[in-house]
Amino acid sequence: MSKKVHTLTPKSNDPYLRLDAQLLKRMHNIMVRGRLLEERLIKMSKGGEGFFWIGGPGEEGFNVPLGFQVKKGEGVQFDYLHLHYRSSGIALAMGAEVIDTIRQMRTTATDPYSRGRNFVNHYAVPEWNIMPVSPTIETQYSTAIGTGIAQAHTKGTDSLTIVNGGDAGTAEGDFHSCLVWANRPALPLPILMIVVNNGFGISTPAAEQHGEKNIADWAKTFDMPGKTINGNDPVESYFAIQEAMAYIRKERRPYLLEAKTSRLYGHSSSSGANRIPEPDCIKIFEEQMLKRNLIDEKEIEEVWTSNRNLIDDAYQQVKQEPYPEGDDIWYGVFAEGLDDTYPKKGGS
């Protein structure tokens, strides 16, 4: 790994004690919120309130620490995010409201991310540089190149581009495009390339997808820093993200971070969305915090209850909200709208 990556000097040997206790609690709160939100979405999908569900239960331990460290804002001076469909933890940690994701699940007209058009967890937030999430696997690694170029060509900024996706998807050319473009001596790009490795692409296990020992090993070819971490541990994740971001902000070069996580409800609603016995990052986090007296049982209970209430209230409100009218399909075809001669009948 490059010598320019600064490993943070530990104040304590125990990584949990190196992070502010309040920050750990905030992380825990959002992780729980994310989990309960996803479980609500699954319930809605199964109950016919909305359709397809896909999301990130099991990835909160990595996604929440990431969302907390984003330099949030609009424009080239801030971090850009090119995310995939398991990123609710990132959005919530950045301040997204649960109600908006519920709106997208229910396909209401009030869905601020897509006006009832896209699957749930397909965020698009211009004010926070969250670029439109697309259902196409891996294309985000191609669009990330663009904001990376914008930042590389902006003098004096320390902003970076964050892109995430799954393990199976790295077989697509877009992943390799991103590696190649980000590592050219002519214009290195400040991109944090993240692969969340849950060991599956839908039903196909890793052994039928890939031969790399670690996906992060692709970094070696480019003499670029790369690391594989346990994404089920929020503290390990926090420090790994911090280290990677510090390197990119300063050196203006890419970093490849692979986080191994669980996939707690399988791939999506199409595979049943039932709980799967894999390690649970929230349980792990709570145990570690309890062990160190960073939180007590009562506080934990309160976190779950208050978030459950928050989501219940939001859900009740969304149920009152209207669906888009059919005519809304014409909105946003072109930025300036459509003129009278645009064919709208759908045939003769």
Place this chain on the structure above:
Amino acid sequence: MANMAQAIRMALHYGEENLGVKEIFGEDVGAPLGGVFTVSQGLKKAWNSPLDERGIVGAALGLAWAGFRPVAEVQFVDYIFNTIDLLKLCGNSLWASGGKFKTPMVIMTPTGSGIHGSLYHSHSFDSIATKIHGMKVVCPSTPLDAYGLMLSAIKDDNPVLFLKPKALLRAKGVELIPGEPADEKALKDMIDAPIGDRSNWKPKWPKLEDFSIPIGQAKISREGRDATIITHGRLAPICLDVANEFAEAGHGDLEVIDLRTLIPYDWNAITTSIRKTGRVIFINEETEITNFGEHLIRRVVDEMFYELAVRPRLLAGKAVPGIGLSPNLEYASVPQKVDVENAIRELLADPA
């Protein structure tokens, strides 16, 4: 007069100086080559990308979201096919985000036959391009139109696919571009890179002016009463020549409409002309299965059937997998001047 390559180059220069174009890139787009058709020679913001069309389109989209108004080149339209899902993202990101993400970007690419390019330098993409909804598609046939359409494409807040007819890129115009020196040789000396070592060469740009051809506005290249020809790109000057020759020979008075924009197309221009002539042929070099011209014919039949004197026609490319190199093969595959003449003769002879 400037040729189309020079015209586009001047438009890009105007764009980087005045319209906020921050990135111009693609394969061999930067120095020393400045594009395989010299379209990006001497531009400040032009640079060479990796040989990766998906990366090029993806990068352009990311840059568009960041407001950098990129102009990216796919070296030949024949190589755009592996980017279709990314072009779809360009077209749908405004819509998918409920109107939030504007996508001001231009993808320019040489299109069509006419340079003996065989299978992979002769393709047309027009019809497929028109199916990527949310993306505008333009295709000029003269240097001045190319200049004005490029400026409009750059200013547009939607993604624009700018198709450059390969066969016309070196053809000179008959109209001056605003700011272009009248002396052709002077222009060449100012903005064409020298052969050989160019490391110290810098262009001297003429004082160019803003000039827009509105996207969505067709041009009546020739007015006529007897029949309407609707075309674009490489076939536009051919159709105009044929129309003029027919008039001189007293064979008919043809109206020629150069669409210039395929999406959103100028329906008013089409209907106004057909209402006048009652006869229409759509001419382009895309293969006949399935062809953008077919859509226009269907709409004409639907909306103005009783105003037609005769059946509407299409002259298009043959539905074969490629265009062969041997000239007879190419000529048999895509419409040539003689095919245009024959088709128009038949159209005029059709009993009403």
